Amino acid sequence: MSGLIINDNIASMNAQYNLNETQRALAKHINRLSSGYRVNSPADDPAGYAISQRMGGQVKSYAASIRNANDGSSLLQTANGALQTDNTIILKMRQLAIEAANSTYSPKDLKVLNQEYQHLKSEITRIAKVTDFNGMKLLDGSHPDFKFQVGIYTTFSDRLHVKMGKVDANALGIGGTDILNRNDAKHSVDQLDKALDKINGLQGNIGAIQDRMEWTIRNLNTATTNVQASRAGIRDVDFAGETARFTKRQILSQSGAAVLAQSNLIPQAAIKLLP
Incomplete structure (x- = not known):
């Protein structure tokens, strides 16, 4: 649907969704770079986490x-x-x-x-x-x-x-x-x-x-x-690749925040149409 509407700012919603996804991905990159591990929890890689835990037990044994x-x-x-x-x-x-x-x-x-x-x-x-x-x-x-x-x-x-x-x-x-x-x-x-x-x-x-x-x-x-x-x-993280992805997410986060700010201004254009 096209046109100027004020009740539902679809552009702002899309910008918010993309920015939230970028922030979540950015948090994962920060966690990996700060810990040195690609797999920090089962959610990161269930199979890889299980295998690495088993191997960790072998090393101790x-x-x-x-x-x-x-x-x-x-x-x-x-x-x-x-x-x-x-x-x-x-x-x-x-x-x-x-x-x-x-x-x-x-x-x-x-x-x-x-x-x-x-x-x-x-x-x-x-x-x-x-x-x-x-x-x-x-x-x-x-x-x-x-x-x-x-x-x-x-x-x-x-x-x-x-x-x-x-x-x-x-x-x-x-x-x-x-x-x-x-x-x-x-x-x-x-x-x-x-x-x-x-x-x-x-x-x-x-x-x-x-x-x-x-x-x-x-x-x-x-x-x-x-x-x-x-x-x-x-389990270990590839620092070169992870740093590149982290930088990419940083740029997306900054641009996403700027786009969200611009999309929030769109409904204000309707005021100019009032007599």
């Missing part, structure tokens, strides 16, 4: 898994350090047993050698009792195995498992050994060799798990980076 792997590696390093000390002690005990197996030592000499031998054996048991990580005893048998949660799910592949067990003198088979005579010394050498084999086996297993821990941490860091990159592509 990866971070927890990395901490678990680092803590697990520290625990294993503590146990390995104690076992290395045991290894050194047993080698010294074996040296004493080899000396005692020689006929050149008198019973008095053997008694002196055995005294040192027994002290070393007691030290192995003491180490087993005091070696701990975060309040947990590692070698006294109270924690026969450890499971490390190094994945973000609960499957078998998301855990690393290592057995420890009891590693004192009795568990190593040398608890009742001595070197008070040649036969006892020869028997002690055999038992000490078996104890060394057991400790070397434990250290080898721990070392293998530690190596896996390092590769697991690398893989988790890579996965974290990839998920964060994907999430950024969904």
Whole structure:
């Protein structure tokens, strides 16, 4: 409908509608530029918001898994350090047993050698009792195995498992050994060799798990980076494009306000028609 009317200013209504839409769009641009995110709420992009939230949960889970792997590696390093000390002690005990197996030592000499031998054996048991990580005893048998949660799910592949067990003198088979005579010394050498084999086996297993821990941490860091990159592509705002659109809306807002002011003057033209 054309003509000069005063009850309904259609031009003003259209200008108001367009200006309101521009202001709403301008508010979204300001929100995105100030937050740095393209998706700030489900209303911005329902699917994108859901995916980004899920990815955010994955990133936090990866971070927890990395901490678990680092803590697990520290625990294993503590146990390995104690076992290395045991290894050194047993080698010294074996040296004493080899000396005692020689006929050149008198019973008095053997008694002196055995005294040192027994002290070393007691030290192995003491180490087993005091070696701990975060309040947990590692070698006294109270924690026969450890499971490390190094994945973000609960499957078998998301855990690393290592057995420890009891590693004192009795568990190593040398608890009742001595070197008070040649036969006892020869028997002690055999038992000490078996104890060394057991400790070397434990250290080898721990070392293998530690190596896996390092590769697991690398893989988790890579996965974290990839998920964060994907999430950024969904959620983060493109500042260059958003700034261009923001500038466009600013210009439309200013021109819309000017046009609205002009359209509000149209009904006043009717006054000039009055006699």
